[in-house]
Amino acid sequence: MRGESSGLIIGISIGVVIGAASAVAAFFCIRYYHRQRSQIGNSSSRRAATIPIRANGANSCTVLSDSSMGTESPKSTVQNGLSFWLRGIKKSSVISASGIMEYPYKDLQKATCNFTTLIGQGSFGPVYKAQMLTGETVAVKVLATDSKQGEKEFQTEVMLLGRLHHRNLVNLVGYCAEKHQHMLIYVYMSRGSLASHLYNQKLEPLNWELRIQIALDVARGLEYLHDGAVPPVIHRDIKSSNILLDQSMRARVADFGLSREEMVSKHVSNIQGTFGYLDPEYISTRSFTKKSDVYSYGVLLFELIAGRNPLQGLMEHVELAAMNTEGKDGWEEIGDPRLEGKFDVEEMNEVAVLAHKCVSRVSRRRPCMRDIVQVLSKILKFRHRQSRKRDKEDEVVILDMPRLERSTSPLPRHKRAESLDSSNADSIDV
Numbered sequence: 001m002r003g004e005s006s007g008l009i010i011g012i013s014i015g016v017v018i019g020a021a022s023a024v025a026a027f028f029c030i031r032y033y034h035r036q037r038s039q040i041g042n043s044s045s046r047r048a049a050t051i052p053i054r055a056n057g058a059n060s061c062t063v064l065s066d067s068s069m070g071t072e073s074p075k076s077t078v079q080n081g082l083s084f085w086l087r088g089i090k091k092s093s094v095i096s097a098s099g100i101m102e103y104p105y106k107d108l109q110k111a112t113c114n115f116t117t118l119i120g121q122g123s124f125g126p127v128y129k130a131q132m133l134t135g136e137t138v139a140v141k142v143l144a145t146d147s148k149q150g151e152k153e154f155q156t157e158v159m160l161l162g163r164l165h166h167r168n169l170v171n172l173v174g175y176c177a178e179k180h181q182h183m184l185i186y187v188y189m190s191r192g193s194l195a196s197h198l199y200n201q202k203l204e205p206l207n208w209e210l211r212i213q214i215a216l217d218v219a220r221g222l223e224y225l226h227d228g229a230v231p232p233v234i235h236r237d238i239k240s241s242n243i244l245l246d247q248s249m250r251a252r253v254a255d256f257g258l259s260r261e262e263m264v265s266k267h268v269s270n271i272q273g274t275f276g277y278l279d280p281e282y283i284s285t286r287s288f289t290k291k292s293d294v295y296s297y298g299v300l301l302f303e304l305i306a307g308r309n310p311l312q313g314l315m316e317h318v319e320l321a322a323m324n325t326e327g328k329d330g331w332e333e334i335g336d337p338r339l340e341g342k343f344d345v346e347e348m349n350e351v352a353v354l355a356h357k358c359v360s361r362v363s364r365r366r367p368c369m370r371d372i373v374q375v376l377s378k379i380l381k382f383r384h385r386q387s388r389k390r391d392k393e394d395e396v397v398i399l400d401m402p403r404l405e406r407s408t409s410p411l412p413r414h415k416r417a418e419s420l421d422s423s424n425a426d427s428i429d430v
């Protein structure tokens with residue numbers, strides 16, 4: 001009997017121990033499972049965190065030198081961009097390590113109607129308009145197949161480009177590397193290039209204010225590349241055909257950060273860039289600096305002022321004018337005839353003086369993009385302040401109008417009497 005009861009006690013004890021051990025094991029199993037799940041869930045955000053879309057620790061879209069913001073907030077630019085692309089992800093599309101979407105060749109083939117929707121042809125190859133399944137429109141740049149760039153270099157380039165996001169850059173949103181083809185997919189800029197607006201007589205001429213706004217947009221894009229991107233990016237080919245305009249005529253810099261083989265003349269070896277925009281110091285020293293971009297930007301500013309192409313003697317024209325103006329007043333004589341004299345002479349002189357500094361032969365004397373942004377945003381702010389003041393003055397005149405119109409007002413007689421009475425409140429009986 002004794003033996004029986006001690007056996008029972010031992011049995012119960014073993015049962016309790018096994019039960020407790022299983023409960024503890026089950027608890028840890030459940031915890032482990034939940035942890036794993038949450039880690040899987042977080043992996044996409046961790047991947048997002050590794051996407052180097054940052055600039056000096058700040059959001060990459062941070063406006064660097066002044067606080068004037070457009071309607072598009074920097075944060076929303078990235079987030080909207082990302083969510084827009086995530087919405088468009090087909091099962092077959094892949095987000096690469098850089099956070100840039102990799103598209104299958106056949107999707108792009110379909111979106112470009114078998115590569116028949118040509119927008120233009122650049123030195124890198126043809127550019128097509130593509131209608132994605134999401135309904136969004138993008139531009140697909142097919143890089144020339146004879147490019148010496150290998151697969152690894154292309155991936156590196158995509159990764160580098162994927163880091164650069166700014167509202168004044170034509171941002172890269174995807175790529176394709178299939179069938180020995182390399183393609184880059186960009187935000188579509190519906191109003192085309194600045195060059196077309198300056199030189200295509202079929203398009204309406206750009207007014208003066210729009211030209212300053214475009215100059216500022218471009219300056220901000222370049223300022224980001226020079227001072228915001230880590231590591232900094234030198235564009236190397238700033239020109240009016242590389243400035244693209246969106247639906248609301250805001251400008252963005254295109255073609256940045258692409259590795260370039262020889263792009264200019266067959267006669268000058270190893271020179272990259274476009275004649276007419278090339279920094280003379282770069283030609284003599286063969287070393288390209290941020291200030292070489294500033295030189296090209298100065299030429300672009302003169303293009304906006306004069307509406308003349310650098311390949312059609314723009315800088316000769318500028319040099320002649322510089323002799324007369326002694327670098328100060330009188331620049332209006334080179335003003336674009338398509339402006340029909342509708343510009344503020346003082347503003348044009350300010351912009352031209354700035355442009356003249358940018359094209360200084362000695363790179364040290366050229367301003368940096370940050371200073372340029374500040375000068376232009378000051379001009380634009382002053383302009384807006386003036387036009388608000390004018391609007392207010394106009395409002396006052398309009399408010400005064402009823403008094404002038406009283407005798408001719410179509411109001412019924414008794415109403416007019418009422419309003420006249422109320423103006424003389426002392427005489428009203430309460």
Ligand SMILES: Nc1ncnc2c1ncn2[C@@H]1O[C@H](COP(=O)(O)OP(=O)(O)OP(=O)(O)O)[C@@H](O)[C@H]1O
Nearest residue numbers: 119120121122123124127139186187188189193241
């Ligand atoms: N994102 C885009 N949206 C709309 N049009 C574009 C876009 N990217 C390029 N284009 C158009 O495609 C054409 C070719 O552009 P691309 O940048 O390849 O060459 P380019 O700048 O004209 O010349 P280059 O390559 O010699 O600098 C241009 O007319 C340009 O306006």
